[in-house]
Amino acid sequence: MIKRYLKRLGNFLVDCASILSSRKNSEIALQRISNFNKTLLNTIPFGLDIVDERGNIMYMNQILENAIGEKTTGKKCWEVYTDDKKQCDLCPLKVGFETGETKTIEVNGAFGGKTFLVTHTGMIYNGKKSVMEVFIDITGRKKAEQVIQQALKAKSDFTSMVSHELRTPLTAIKEGISIVLDGEAGAINKEQKTFLDIAKRNVDRLNRLINEVLDFQKLEAGKMALKMEENDINQVVKEVYDTMFSLAQGKGLGFVINTAEHLPKVKFDRDKIIQVLNNLVTNAIKFTEKGSINIATTGGDNFIRVSVQDTGPGIKAEDIPRLFHEFEQLEGEVDRKTGGTGLGLIISKEIIESHGGKIWVESKMEQGSTFHFILPIEERRG
Ligand SMILES: Nc1ncnc2c1ncn2[C@@H]1O[C@H](COP(=O)(O)OP(=O)(O)O)[C@@H](O)[C@H]1O
Ligand SMILES: [Mg+2]
Known part of the structure; x- marks a missing residue:
C-alpha cells in the first residue's frame, strides 16, 4: 500500500519536475525569441517604432532614438516627429488598419523640415493591437527630383520659346521668297529662280x-489633342504617296503602294497619321540609295496595319531599341548629313500609341527595313 503510494508520489514528482522544466524551457525559448526580435529590430537600418492604437509610442529603436535625441516612449508619435505636431492626414490610425497589413505614406515636414516615407504594418505587440512604423528619409531624393523637374521645365520653356520666335521671321522669309519666285515682284531670270528654289526648299x-x-514639346507636355474621325487609311496612304513621289523619283527609287480592299473602319486623327507616314516614308527615301519603297495596308480582325518597306541599309538588331528615343540618330555622322532632328520616330510612336496602336520595325542589314504600325478598331480600344 505504502509502496504503491510512494510510487504514485514519485510519478507525480517526476511529472511536476518535467512540467517545471518544460515551462522553464519555453520561458528560455521565449526569452531567446524576444532577444532575437530586439536584435532584429535594432539591425534594421532605418528609424523604427511601435505605437498602440491611439498613437502612443511603445517601442523605438536606437536609430530613431538617436534622431530625436532621447527615448520618447509614452508620447503620441505625431507630437514627437511632425513639425506641426499634428497627426498626418493619411495616418492609418485615422483611416483604419488591419493586423499584418502594410501601408506606406509620404510625410512632409517631419524631424525638422524633412520628407519621409513611413511604412506602417499592423501587428500585435505585448498583446495589444499596434502599428510598427518604419521611417525612410527621402528628403534628398525629393530635392533632386524637384531640381530635375525645374530643369526639364526650363528646357521645355526655352525650346518652345525659341521655336516660336524662329517661326515668325521664317514665315515672313517664306512669303517673300514665294512672291519673288511667282514673279509678283517683277520678272526673274532662270538663274535667279534656281537660287530662290534652293532657298525655298531650305526654308521649308x-x-x-x-x-x-x-x-x-507638346507631346512631352501632354498637350497634343487628337481629332478623331472616321477616315479611309487607303486614301491617306495615296495622299502621302502623291506628295512623296517626286522625292523618291528624284533619287531614282521605285515607289509603289499596295492597299488592301475592304479594310475595317477606324477612327483616327488624319493629320497626325499623315505626319507619321510622312516621317516613315521620308526616312525610307532618305536612307535608301537603290531599290524601292513600298507602302502597304492590310486589315486584321481588330486592327488595320500600315507597313513602309525599303531596300535601304537596314538597322542593326542592337540599335532597334534605341530607335524610338528622342534625338536618337544611329550613325551620327551619316544621319547628321541627312539633316534631321532624330525626333521623327519618337513623335510617330507617341502619336500611334495615343491612338491605342503599336509601331515597330523589322530589319535585316543590307536588305532593308520595314516599319509597321497598327491602329485598333474603335470598339477594341482599351
Ligand atoms: N528606313 C530606315 N532605314 C535605316 N535607318 C533608319 C530608317 N528610319 C530611321 N532610321 C534611323 O533612325 C534614326 C531616327 O529616325 P527619326 O527619328 O525619324 O529621326 P531623323 O529622321 O530626324 O534622323 C535615323 O536617324 C536613322 O539612323
Ligand atoms: Mg525622320
Missing part, C-alpha cells in the same frame, strides 16, 4: 524641323 526644311521640335 527649317520649318519642318521647327515643327518637329514644337510637336515634341
